[in-house]
Amino acid sequence: MSGDTVADMPAETVSVTGWGRTAPSVARVVRPRSYEEAVEAVRGCGRRGGIARGLGRAYGDAAQNAGGAVLDMTGLDRIHIIDTTGSSSTGGAAGTVMCDAGVSLHRLMEVLLPLGWFVPVTPGTRYVTVGGAIGADIHGKNHHVSGAFSRHVLSLELLTADGQIRTVERGTPLFDATAGGMGLTGVILSAAVQLHPVETSLMTVDTERAMDLDDLMARLTATDHRYRYSVAWIDLLARGASTGRSVLTRGDHAPLDALPARARREPLTFRPGRLPAAPAHIPEGLLGRRTVGLFNELWYRKAPRSLTGELQKISTFFHPLDGVPHWNRVYGRSGFVQYQFVIGYGKEDALRRIVQRISGRGCPSFLAVLKRFGDADPGWLSFPMPGWTLALDIPANLPGLGGFLDELDEEVAAADGRVYLAKDARLRPELLAGMYPRLGDFRALRADLDPRGVFVSDLSRRLNL
Amino acid sequence: MKDAFGTPQSLLVLGGTSEIALATARRLIARRTRTVWLAGRPSPALEAAAEQLRALGADARTLAFDALEPGSHEEVLGKVFAEGDIDMVLLAFGILGDQARDEGDPVAAVRVAQTNYTGAVSAGLVCARALQAQGHGSLVVLSSVAGERARRSNFIYGSSKAGLDAFTQGLGDALHGTGVHVMVVRPGFVRSKMTAGLEEAPMATTPEAVATAIETGLRRRSEVVWVPGALRLVMSALRHAPRAVFRRLPV
Numbered sequence: 001m002s003g004d005t006v007a008d009m010p011a012e013t014v015s016v017t018g019w020g021r022t023a024p025s026v027a028r029v030v031r032p033r034s035y036e037e038a039v040e041a042v043r044g045c046g047r048r049g050g051i052a053r054g055l056g057r058a059y060g061d062a063a064q065n066a067g068g069a070v071l072d073m074t075g076l077d078r079i080h081i082i083d084t085t086g087s088s089s090t091g092g093a094a095g096t097v098m099c100d101a102g103v104s105l106h107r108l109m110e111v112l113l114p115l116g117w118f119v120p121v122t123p124g125t126r127y128v129t130v131g132g133a134i135g136a137d138i139h140g141k142n143h144h145v146s147g148a149f150s151r152h153v154l155s156l157e158l159l160t161a162d163g164q165i166r167t168v169e170r171g172t173p174l175f176d177a178t179a180g181g182m183g184l185t186g187v188i189l190s191a192a193v194q195l196h197p198v199e200t201s202l203m204t205v206d207t208e209r210a211m212d213l214d215d216l217m218a219r220l221t222a223t224d225h226r227y228r229y230s231v232a233w234i235d236l237l238a239r240g241a242s243t244g245r246s247v248l249t250r251g252d253h254a255p256l257d258a259l260p261a262r263a264r265r266e267p268l269t270f271r272p273g274r275l276p277a278a279p280a281h282i283p284e285g286l287l288g289r290r291t292v293g294l295f296n297e298l299w300y301r302k303a304p305r306s307l308t309g310e311l312q313k314i315s316t317f318f319h320p321l322d323g324v325p326h327w328n329r330v331y332g333r334s335g336f337v338q339y340q341f342v343i344g345y346g347k348e349d350a351l352r353r354i355v356q357r358i359s360g361r362g363c364p365s366f367l368a369v370l371k372r373f374g375d376a377d378p379g380w381l382s383f384p385m386p387g388w389t390l391a392l393d394i395p396a397n398l399p400g401l402g403g404f405l406d407e408l409d410e411e412v413a414a415a416d417g418r419v420y421l422a423k424d425a426r427l428r429p430e431l432l433a434g435m436y437p438r439l440g441d442f443r444a445l446r447a448d449l450d451p452r453g454v455f456v457s458d459l460s461r462r463l464n465l
Numbered sequence: 466m467k468d469a470f471g472t473p474q475s476l477l478v479l480g481g482t483s484e485i486a487l488a489t490a491r492r493l494i495a496r497r498t499r500t501v502w503l504a505g506r507p508s509p510a511l512e513a514a515a516e517q518l519r520a521l522g523a524d525a526r527t528l529a530f531d532a533l534e535p536g537s538h539e540e541v542l543g544k545v546f547a548e549g550d551i552d553m554v555l556l557a558f559g560i561l562g563d564q565a566r567d568e569g570d571p572v573a574a575v576r577v578a579q580t581n582y583t584g585a586v587s588a589g590l591v592c593a594r595a596l597q598a599q600g601h602g603s604l605v606v607l608s609s610v611a612g613e614r615a616r617r618s619n620f621i622y623g624s625s626k627a628g629l630d631a632f633t634q635g636l637g638d639a640l641h642g643t644g645v646h647v648m649v650v651r652p653g654f655v656r657s658k659m660t661a662g663l664e665e666a667p668m669a670t671t672p673e674a675v676a677t678a679i680e681t682g683l684r685r686r687s688e689v690v691w692v693p694g695a696l697r698l699v700m701s702a703l704r705h706a707p708r709a710v711f712r713r714l715p716v
């Protein structure tokens with residue numbers, strides 16, 4: 001171990017990947033347990049710099065730094081203040097939490113739900129940190145109503161390349177560069193986050209089926225505004241007339257009076273429940289077109305044609321995959337990529353073409369997710385913008401996949417859409433500036449704030465961020 | 466950086482005029498590769514090769530490198546790594562020699578061994594250390610089926626490739642866990658200028674086929690790649706053939 005780390009700060013040199021388990025690289029992973037140790041870690045990054053890492057749920061190489069330092073932030077996991085009345089120094093209205101960046105949304109739910117508060121935005125997994133949520137400016141099923149995560153961040157503390165800790169208020173350039181900035185402006189140490197009040201820990205959910213893509217888009221367009229949370233699962237292996245067939249699940253937090261009498265006594269309990277982990281070694285090629293197609297078929301048929309007001313647990317509604325720890329291993333050694341893009345309203349033709357191409361090619365993709373985004377937030381590299389977003393998983397060992405996704409990128413770029421960096425592991429760097437018009441500002445701010453390039457990641461090297 | 470499919474953005478070729486290496490470079494440029502260094506003995510052919518890759522959109526540069534001068538490797542190759550990360554090194558230099566002549570000309574025979582084996586030991590170690598410091602990258606080494614079991618008809622070349630192959634495997638093990646991926650490529654008879662004028666062996670293949678196999682090997686992070694793939698089985702049978710039989714085989 002090199003001698004430039006602080007005495008006894010946990011550190012080890014290990015192979016690191018994102019959730020998709022592609023493109024591993026080796027880094028010195030240090031785990032600061034205090035702000036002082038974080039400062040030391042940044043000062044001691046060395047020639048190949050450093051990058052913050054949360055729970056490693058970004059699919060690609062965003063939280064990796066080959067040959068350099070990776071700051072595992074999960075050791076900074078204290079919740080400092082929970083302000084339910086709006087009286088304290090968090091600066092917000094009632095319902096704000098001030099916590100370290102390494103706290104997971106899972107932990108926040110455990111602590112806050114019994115108090116009647118919920119995180120403002122949750123992705124498809126609870127196992128992300130607050131730092132990762134801001135770094136990728138994540139979105140949830142409520143984006144059309146609530147925007148991205150950063151919309152609910154009142155302020156944050158950022159450890160910058162010079163070793164200083166700055167308080168960054170919303171509405172400032174540094175805040176907008178950091179929200180969605182993929183850890184490249186510095187290490188977020190803590191944040192004050194505005195919460196959402198709930199009466200119960202259950203969801204009331206409406207489920208309906210759509211027979212094809214047009215049917216789906218029509219339903220989402222017509223009635224999304226009635227729901228706080230909305231998402232559709234598409235079977236991308238269905239072809240011909242049923243191309244784009246899907247199941248819509250939409251809902252809101254259940255009010256107290258929607259609960260049966262027994263449940264009303266403990267309306268705010270949070271018991272997600274877990275299944276055994278996926279085995280560590282799984283043979284390649286298990287997930288072919290046939291097996292995945294069969295799974296999707298069964299799943300579509302089992303969904304109710306239409307069902308309203310069903311009560312579901314938060315974990316069932318938001319985080320179905322969290323029930324199986326390490327489910328990413330089912331893709332075997334080569335791992336998988338997630339492709340997620342957004343295309344603006346009015347460009348539905350491009351979306352149709354892409355969906356058609358994916359199903360025409362028969363990519364063995366489990367349920368893909370389609371959702372409507374609302375207004376964009378100001379983060380310079382923040383992904384969401386008004387339009388349709390589609391996300392799908394594909395095994396990385398599929399021959400020709402690289403070229404195929406490049407072609408899809410061209411469609412996305414031509415339609416003024418963009419690809420999500422938190423999911424990316426393969427975008428052609430030349431397309432980035434077109435997709436993220438504020439990239440120039442981002443680079444300029446970085447050059448100014450971090451002239452020696454202390455903060456680097458495999459993602460930033462690959463895409464020249 | 467390599468992408469999710471193992472495709473490099475920057476490539477260093479040792480043996481910059483190798484037809485197999487250039488076919489590989491063309492293929493990778495068509496996907497992601499932008500920066501290419503062609504290291505080799507200065508010649509118009511080396512410059513022409515770089516020009517050809519530039520026409521495909523790559524930023525291709527040449528540098529003087531001689532496998533027979535291991536003393537210079539550290540400095541020459543160090544300069545390349547100092548300019549930026551190298552995602553993939555393709556060790557492609559090699560000479561076939563002329564077995565019949567070289568048996569009577571030990572100095573010429575030694576040149577085959579020094580180019581293919583000791584030259585590669587030196588260049589391989591220099592690159593391995595630089596890749597290790599990066600924490601990522603692939604070292605792809607063109608070995609040969611000829612090294613799998615030395616044959617009467619070309620054991621000088623064969624033994625040099627056997628040494629190279631064993632060296633590369635060991636290096637791969639040494640680099641395990643460092644983020645560096647080492648891949649041995651064992652082509653059979655490839656139609657290139659190295660084999661021009663020779664009688665074709667069974668299962669002869671092309672530089673393009675080797676390039677495709679390399680791209681797939683990168684995606685799978687393979688440790689050994691045979692080209693064509695069926696050679697793995699053929700060679701495993703030949704390896705176990707009794708000596709008296711093997712000696713008389715027309716291979």
Ligand SMILES: Cc1cc2nc3c(=O)[nH]c(=O)nc-3n(C[C@H](O)[C@H](O)[C@H](O)COP(=O)(O)OP(=O)(O)OC[C@H]3O[C@@H](n4cnc5c(N)ncnc54)[C@H](O)[C@@H]3O)c2cc1C
Nearest residue numbers: 054055056057058123124129131132135138139182183188
């Ligand atoms: C099953 C699943 C479902 C998902 N669903 C969604 C979804 O619906 N919507 C969505 O938006 N995303 C989704 N994601 C992606 C995930 O929300 C983001 O990648 C998120 O950033 C992961 O957080 P993390 O703590 O794991 O961060 P990591 O993956 O470790 O890091 C992600 C980025 O954040 C930066 N970062 C992390 N911590 C800090 C810090 N303290 N300071 C500065 N930068 C930091 C890293 O440098 C990196 O660039 C999903 C992922 C999975 C696995």
Ligand SMILES: NC(=O)c1ccc[n+]([C@@H]2O[C@H](COP(=O)([O-])OP(=O)(O)OC[C@H]3O[C@@H](n4cnc5c(N)ncnc54)[C@H](OP(=O)(O)O)[C@@H]3O)[C@@H](O)[C@H]2O)c1
Nearest residue numbers: 480482483484485506531532558559607609654655657659
């Ligand atoms: N062709 C086959 O059938 C076959 C089969 C199995 C394995 N291989 C191996 O694959 C590799 C590439 O072969 P190829 O078919 O592409 O042949 P090639 O076109 O003849 O390439 C050989 C390369 O080696 C270079 N070289 C020779 N001596 C050198 C030295 N002292 N210093 C630097 N470079 C030197 C040559 O450069 P100059 O231009 O300076 O000569 C040339 O670039 C070789 O290692 C070969 O052994 C080939």
